[in-house]
Amino acid sequence: MWSLSHITNEIHEWLSSTFNPTWTLIFEMVLAGVAVIGLFAVLGLVLVIMERKVSAWMQIRLGPNRVGPKGILQSTADTIKLMVKEGMTPSGADKFLFNLAPFIAMIVAMLLMAPLAFAKDFQLWDLNIGVLFVSAISSLSVISILMAGWASNNKYSLLGAMRSGAQIVSYELSAGLSVLSIVVLAGSLSVSDIINSQADGWWIFKGHIPAIIAFITFIIAVTAETNRAPFDLAEAESELTAGFHTEYSGMKFALFFLAEYVNVFIVCAIGATLFLGGWMPLHIGSWDGFNHAMDYIPSSIWFFGKTFFLIFLIMWFRWTFPRLRIDQLLNLEWKYLLPISMINLLLITAMAILKWHF
Amino acid sequence: MYRQTDIIEDNRDTAQGNFVINVGPQHPATHGVLHLVITLNGETIQKIEPHLGYIHRSIEKMCESLSYRQFIYVTSRMDYLSAHINNHACSLCVEKGLQVEIPPRAQVIRVLMDELTRIASHELWWGAMAMDLGAFTPFFHAFRERETINDIMEETCGARLTMNYMVPGGVMHDIHPNFQKRVKDFMQLYKKKINEYDELVTGNVIFQNRMKGVGVISAEDAVSYGCTGPVARGSGVSSDIRKIYPYEIYDKLEFDEVLETGGDSFARYMVRIREMQQSIRIVEQLIDNIPEGDFMTKTKAVLKLPKGEFYSRVETARGELGVYIVSEGATTPYRIKFRSPGFSNLSILDKMVRGGKIGDLIAAMGTLDLVIPDIDR
Numbered sequence: 139m140w141s142l143s144h145i146t147n148e149i150h151e152w153l154s155s156t157f158n159p160t161w162t163l164i165f166e167m168v169l170a171g172v173a174v175i176g177l178f179a180v181l182g183l184v185l186v187i188m189e190r191k192v193s194a195w196m197q198i199r200l201g202p203n204r205v206g207p208k209g210i211l212q213s214t215a216d217t218i219k220l221m222v223k224e225g226m227t228p229s230g231a232d233k234f235l236f237n238l239a240p241f242i243a244m245i246v247a248m249l250l251m252a253p254l255a256f257a258k259d260f261q262l263w264d265l266n267i268g269v270l271f272v273s274a275i276s277s278l279s280v281i282s283i284l285m286a287g288w289a290s291n292n293k294y295s296l297l298g299a300m301r302s303g304a305q306i307v308s309y310e311l312s313a314g315l316s317v318l319s320i321v322v323l324a325g326s327l328s329v330s331d332i333i334n335s336q337a338d339g340w341w342i343f344k345g346h347i348p349a350i351i352a353f354i355t356f357i358i359a360v361t362a363e364t365n366r367a368p369f370d371l372a373e374a375e376s377e378l379t380a381g382f383h384t385e386y387s388g389m390k391f392a393l394f395f396l397a398e399y400v401n402v403f404i405v406c407a408i409g410a411t412l413f414l415g416g417w418m419p420l421h422i423g424s425w426d427g428f429n430h431a432m433d434y435i436p437s438s439i440w441f442f443g444k445t446f447f448l449i450f451l452i453m454w455f456r457w458t459f460p461r462l463r464i465d466q467l468l469n470l471e472w473k474y475l476l477p478i479s480m481i482n483l484l485l486i487t488a489m490a491i492l493k494w495h496f
Numbered sequence: 497m498y499r500q501t502d503i504i505e506d507n508r509d510t511a512q513g514n515f516v517i518n519v520g521p522q523h524p525a526t527h528g529v530l531h532l533v534i535t536l537n538g539e540t541i542q543k544i545e546p547h548l549g550y551i552h553r554s555i556e557k558m559c560e561s562l563s564y565r566q567f568i569y570v571t572s573r574m575d576y577l578s579a580h581i582n583n584h585a586c587s588l589c590v591e592k593g594l595q596v597e598i599p600p601r602a603q604v605i606r607v608l609m610d611e612l613t614r615i616a617s618h619e620l621w622w623g624a625m626a627m628d629l630g631a632f633t634p635f636f637h638a639f640r641e642r643e644t645i646n647d648i649m650e651e652t653c654g655a656r657l658t659m660n661y662m663v664p665g666g667v668m669h670d671i672h673p674n675f676q677k678r679v680k681d682f683m684q685l686y687k688k689k690i691n692e693y694d695e696l697v698t699g700n701v702i703f704q705n706r707m708k709g710v711g712v713i714s715a716e717d718a719v720s721y722g723c724t725g726p727v728a729r730g731s732g733v734s735s736d737i738r739k740i741y742p743y744e745i746y747d748k749l750e751f752d753e754v755l756e757t758g759g760d761s762f763a764r765y766m767v768r769i770r771e772m773q774q775s776i777r778i779v780e781q782l783i784d785n786i787p788e789g790d791f792m793t794k795t796k797a798v799l800k801l802p803k804g805e806f807y808s809r810v811e812t813a814r815g816e817l818g819v820y821i822v823s824e825g826a827t828t829p830y831r832i833k834f835r836s837p838g839f840s841n842l843s844i845l846d847k848m849v850r851g852g853k854i855g856d857l858i859a860a861m862g863t864l865d866l867v868i869p870d871i872d873r
Contacts, residue, residue, distance in 0.1 A: 193632070193633075196633055197632070197633050197635075197636035197637075198636055198637070198640060199636060293515065293517045294517070297517075297539070297854070301539075367630055368630065368702055370630065374630065374855075375524055375630070376524050376525040376627060376628045376629070376630060376858055377525065377854050377855060377858050378854075379523060379524060457632060457633050458631070458633060458696070459630075459631060459700065459702055460626060460629035460630045460631040460697070460700065460702050460703050460706060461629055461630025461631075461702075461706075461855070462702055462705075462706070463705075463706060463853055463855035463856065464539055464853060464854075464855065465539075465853060466702075466705055466706075
């Protein structure tokens with residue numbers, strides 16, 4: 139079975155046969171860094187064009203169809219336009235923080251890619267607390283938003299940033315609790331261990347109804363955490379014009395924009411890893427022929443297929459639902475999602491101890 | 497004249513943690529150049545002051561220097577979403593002064609056009625209001641049906657938005673031969689698609705939570721602030737000019753005045769949704785029964801209204817539009833005054849959303865269905 143790890147193995151062998159181990163490590167780190175930056179850019183472009191096509195399809199229109207075949211180069215053209223545009227800094231703004239904020243958003247999004255397993259044996263950093271690392275780093279993204287909102291010296295930005303602060307901090311709880319329920323089931327915080335524990339079936343199937351509840355809570359919470367509609371109160375176009383990035387233009391705006399999409403990709407990748415088995419192919423009990431056929435599909439296709447399915451789900455929300463009000467948003471978290479996910483975690487823990495899951 | 501400086505200098509306000517924010521004149525939710533000065537405490541609204549005049553074109557003054565045939569075209573630019581009905585109100589007023597009867601064919605065509613305009617206007621309101629709440633897709637679904645109406649208008653009147661089709665004495669020219677067929681096609685399409693509206697917006701839990709119990713107007717307030725149209729009817733105040741002071745052939749038609757008693761944003765929403773169905777009902781009654789005959793009464797080339805005062809009122813998509821003409825017997829009116837529904841409806845905004853959140857303001861403003869050129873004129 140072909141996998142992305144074949145490429146990395148060959149590069150590794152070639153580098154180790156040419157250089158000494160220290161230089162090999164340095165070159166490999168540089169390559170990984172370049173790959174992450176490349177992935178950041180490519181994912182941003184792909185997701186933007188995907189969102190525009192999905193929204194066009196839901197809104198009975200064609201969407202971008204002029205630049206390149208079927209308009210697939212539209213987001214590239216948009217990026218070039220944003221890069222040559224002047225990045226304005228308002229005169230009343232705190233210049234240092236204002237210019238720093240987009241980079242923090244970008245760095246957070248890039249850091250989160252480290253523990254993701256994109257395919258079999260294809261992972262930047264298989265650290266033993268991978269899931270904890272993800273939840274720790276993702277909570278940093280609120281800092282960039284608060285920084286941008288405060289430094290802009292604009293009341294709309296400030297309102298957006300404050301909304302976003304309340305929202306991300308609250309929804310992290312239920313996102314964390316639903317992640318924890320899978321950690322309890324798998325018995326490990328390491329991403330590769332969690333994936334390997336799903337070799338005989340994905341947790342969403344093995345974990346009975348509590349796992350499905352955890353999955354639904356997770357999807358709702360991460361939609362809110364990434365500030366996507368119906369929880370896009372930080373941007374809230376019709377209320378706050380553009381929320382925390384009202385004053386940003388050019389590439390600084392584009393960094394926020396790309397970081398949002400890359401964050402969506404990352405949370406969906408984590409959802410796919412925890413609940414849908416990451417790069418694990420779909421296996422059904424003792425259907426050996428079927429399982430064997432599924433094994434022939436490369437693991438990277440399984441991973442990206444599941445991730446993009448979840449991304450499509452989140453885009454579907456955005457183009458269907460109206461936005462919540464800020465008090466309703468916090469009510470939903472503190473009065474419904476948090477108690478549900480707490481009880482659910484207890485159920486799952488009992489299930490894991492009593493070995494009730496498959 | 498403006499009180500804006502007073503708010504900023506009011507130290508007591510800012511000492512309590514209040515701050516002032518300008519919504520508009522350029523803002524996605526004001527649908528035009530409305531300027532709201534809002535005093536906020538956190539997210540809670542303390543006070544709203546609408547500032548008008550950004551699109552004031554002195555239409556009333558302009559009308560006074562134009563002849564009775566010409567000034568009607570200017571009024572299309574007041575409430576551009578119901579241009580037909582504005583023209584209709586002015587034509588009615590001039591006809592009242594001239595004391596001409598218009599032929600039955602023209603009357604039926606006028607009513608048909610009015611009701612199609614009302615549907616088109618409510619369609620646009622529905623899409624734009626959903627967009628205010630953060631749902632973008634309904635806008636495109638609404639425009640699918642609205643385009644069909646615009647195509648019908650384009651064929652018969654030659655324009656899609658500012659039609660200028662109604663003139664004193666009747667309508668400018670006869671309907672297009674395809675008119676009846678295309679209107680029937682539209683009604684079929686509309687009946688097929690109306691369920692989508694409920695599936696997409698009305699039944700949505702988030703939407704209902706955003707609308708119910710928000711921006712409540714009591715029946716007394718609706719009367720004392722002079723609200724008309726769907727805004728008043730959402731509070732249970734009967735205010736349909738088509739029923740109270742019937743003009744043209746409305747007294748011979750079967751349709752219900754839509755009344756909701758909730759008074760909140762959701763009631764106003766339901767009034768407009770149900771009103772579209774009533775308009776469809778009217779169109780259905782008339783589309784096969786357009787009488788033969790002239791579409792216009794012969795009038796003199798230069799119209800002169802006798803000395804006196806004339807007033808006519810019609811029900812536009814937004815409420816009561818009144819046209820008041822004072823004539824000195826010349827070829828141009830001495831004074832013209834328009835009573836526009838948007839102006840009165842806007843005045844209750846502060847009362848209805850005080851104490852609510854910013855999101856409530858946007859939702860409630862959406863249900864007022866404001867057209868800014870109609871407020872400023």
